[in-house]
Amino acid sequence: MREKCLDLSVELAGVRLKNPVVVASGTFGFGREYGQFFDLSELGGICCKGLTLHPREGNPPPRIAETPLGMLNSVGLQNPGVDAFIRDELPFLRQHDVAVIANISGNTPEEYGVMCEKLSEAGVDMIEANISCPNVKAGGLAYGTRPELAAEVTREAKQHAAVPVMVKLSPNVTDITEIARAAADGGADALSLINTLRGMRIDVNTRRPILKMNTGGLSGPAVLPVAVRMVWEVANAVKLPLLGMGGVSTGEDAAQLLLAGASAVAVGTALFADPCAPLKVRDGLAEIAARQGLSAVRELTGGIRPW
Amino acid sequence: MREKCLDLSVELAGVRLKNPVVVASGTFGFGREYGQFFDLSELGGICCKGLTLHPREGNPPPRIAETPLGMLNSVGLQNPGVDAFIRDELPFLRQHDVAVIANISGNTPEEYGVMCEKLSEAGVDMIEANISCPNVKAGGLAYGTRPELAAEVTREAKQHAAVPVMVKLSPNVTDITEIARAAADGGADALSLINTLRGMRIDVNTRRPILKMNTGGLSGPAVLPVAVRMVWEVANAVKLPLLGMGGVSTGEDAAQLLLAGASAVAVGTALFADPCAPLKVRDGLAEIAARQGLSAVRELTGGIRPW
């Protein structure tokens, strides 16, 4: 009864999500695999695996290492390219009642622009411009760590996009609000954060890093407190809607990010422990909102009472 | 038999430690409390609770929050001041056969200098200049995030210190090697890293941050992969000896930091789960070295074989 009255829907830069739980880019492919475990229409949105203008094979294996309640990955943007996505994957995604968010990485600002044009035309709901992927040596890292580049990429993306552009921030910076402001100045419609923290694990017997790339991106529960802090900082620094992520695996984790200022959350690594994690996060969030007597989950957003 | 042949001793900026396991500043007070659980002479060294020129009461409570395999603290440099330390605590520490490393934080470069002078005269083995404590609003954070300030503090400390000066780096930066190089240029004899990552946790029922300071420093197993990565980066960037720390709770964790380039490791948060953690780390490290047929644990340092 009570749940019936609870409105789960949220809005992210003008795009309506039927609930605030999105799946994080790179952890969900293009939806086919986890679509075997639950109906994709149950999700608020899907951030697709990061796309590049041309197909990429990604980094050499091993690409995965486990760490204390976290994991490192160095997948490195393996993807079939934006054209193949539009041809082979988007029609499948479009069969479901779910917001499709294309995640893109470019080597140059122009590449972001070209991809935005193609994807807008093909009909995605939103574009997430990844300026933070720490795995690609050229470009990737620099955009996310230098305000002027972040602004430039954002401007270029916005100029060519007919759908909202969300800029994805890296946590590997001294001051994330600086980059957030730059993206806002560049015209971003929303921001998403956090991408992975850079980390390393060494096999003490072979003395080799477990990842062939030596270092990789840390995600999972271990990073949750960093994500909460950064979402809060960014929420205080810019007026844009935020998609919060980093270590979310329960409704309570998600509620923390919403309270800190996010309009919606993304679930990534938690999927690997439990394919139905996003649905459990959604239900947990609904329970918390109901217990607090809210009529809409979106009332949590920014509800933090800092000391 | 085998263990008899294994040399556990290491050198850190000319100071001999009988084994490579030190306890981390702020987690071990001035040794009295954990000295009830084991003989302090079993340790390689003790980094004392951070000192300031004048006594400080620290931050208001709550100061502690638990996170997934990590914890946040906002203790904020509560300490009796450098003079009281020298008078009331140092004599007790000196009763033990263990290297005493005084950890200091100043509001100005001059304060670092004054403290270095006092502590050198009083007879500590080494000074760890904390330029990274994220809890003190004035000064603290800025020194650790701006190369020119880091260099200035280091120079001032070195000028007034008669014992080796180790500079402690913050992980909350875009490029830790930049700060490391600045400290090296300033004349640092060694570097220690990592201090805590800034994080936050929110009580979703009260909507209040658990910490009264809203945010705090993240430590514990969760941060280990970030520590390993940063130690490796810094080891590649400067020629100084390194004291590695961040999330160490087993011999294997310590071995990772040594292989990445550290000469010794510090154990902090792990103490709270197990007061004897430093001794277990030491024994675990010895076991790994013995298993690898080494004659000295120090042979692990920098032994990583990157891809």
Add this chain to the structure above:
Amino acid sequence: MPIQQICTVASMTQLDAATWWMVLEAGKLVEQHGLTGGQFIHIKCGDDQLLRRPISVAIAGWDEPEDLATLIFEVRGEGTRWLSQRKEGDKLDVLGPLGNGFDVSREGHYLLVGGGIGVPPLMEYGESLSWPRTAVLGFRTKDKAFPAVVSRFEEHCEKTYLCTDDGTLGRHGFVDGQVRETLAQDKSFTQVLACGPKPMLKSVAAVAAEFGVPCQVSMEERMACGVGACLGCAIRMKDGSMKHVCKDGPVFNAEEVDWDA
């Protein structure tokens, strides 16, 4: 001096939906290190929880065999949930004895004031004190008023007053009303010993001060080390200084505490 010890769970009894009575074979902790009620032990609650959980000792060393220690705790989160799932014979890694208990070294007339899960840490003082004492015990509601605990006060104290916030048992209202009445009626009380939520402690301390009766309060704060090393569990004193619940407490002289911090 505190030690680290592996204790065996001697028994587990569920008191209500959320509350457990756990008896530990505490061995040396009691026999050589003198663990007593009102002190606490710091318990490792499985590998998932990085930090230990502080739990007060309700009573120790008075039952047979003499090394038993009783803990009474409420499930509040993951750590206490883990603790509630322990079975007889399971092992617990604990640090103790930690902190001070109430100071009852001087002859006198004691008023014990407990609220909710703050009642059990007074149990040993209710039973074993060699001086006369009266208890005022407050609970949210009748279902949360652990009869197994209350009955031991009733058995040993001169009088035991019960209060519930909702009036379902005993006096309707908070304990401070009963405390005021009791102190007003009987001027012979020399000490108030109080344990419970901070707002309760604050008002009990105020009432005691009103009547000029010294008051000791048992405080809570989030802890990391539990032994005084990390300075995590600070509380502010009236004079602006910080004291630490794990080392200087958990029992403090109510007059010294800054109740408005």
Add this chain to the structure above:
Amino acid sequence: MPIQQICTVASMTQLDAATWWMVLEAGKLVEQHGLTGGQFIHIKCGDDQLLRRPISVAIAGWDEPEDLATLIFEVRGEGTRWLSQRKEGDKLDVLGPLGNGFDVSREGHYLLVGGGIGVPPLMEYGESLSWPRTAVLGFRTKDKAFPAVVSRFEEHCEKTYLCTDDGTLGRHGFVDGQVRETLAQDKSFTQVLACGPKPMLKSVAAVAAEFGVPCQVSMEERMACGVGACLGCAIRMKDGSMKHVCKDGPVFNAEEVDWDA
């Protein structure tokens, strides 16, 4: 189509100091989803391990009752240690069936080549194939040569050759020597099915290629999702493309694999 299922441990048998034989009541996984030997399941190993652990199925659906699945695994770290501590009646959260098994759809003469913990995933092919087959099984030393596993090959295969690296059992040396001899003596083999450490697979693949016999190999790579979504478990193919062990494998055509990657 893979599903998530809670399976009950039907039995646990220790094979040697580090190796366990675990039988699961796999229910629908076998009965409706056709789990077979050579495929794998992705197992949640307690709350401490964030990622699941992939373990191959040795044999499934051939014992009574028909929903049993046998896993044989070695303790290598925390996850497999946790798994080894499971008891009859415990529940496991698994994903499966995942990946392909060996392709044995065509009539032929099969040579099964297993090394160490790579022997069990061939068990179902040793027992249940309707075509003639021979097994070459290699182990480090006699003590690591699981008699309980080997005997099932010996019972069902035309011939079962054993090799040990140290000569303590069977032929002294690696399996590839025996494979070469067997393929040289008998030209009727139409397929080699191999499972074991990568260096072994590489040399067996080379020998098979020498004799022009198609060879299928079961590969390992570190996994996150286990279902093809994260692209974590990539291995490089000769043509430079990436394939994924969890979705495109674990069994690959040996000719397609880039053995020098």
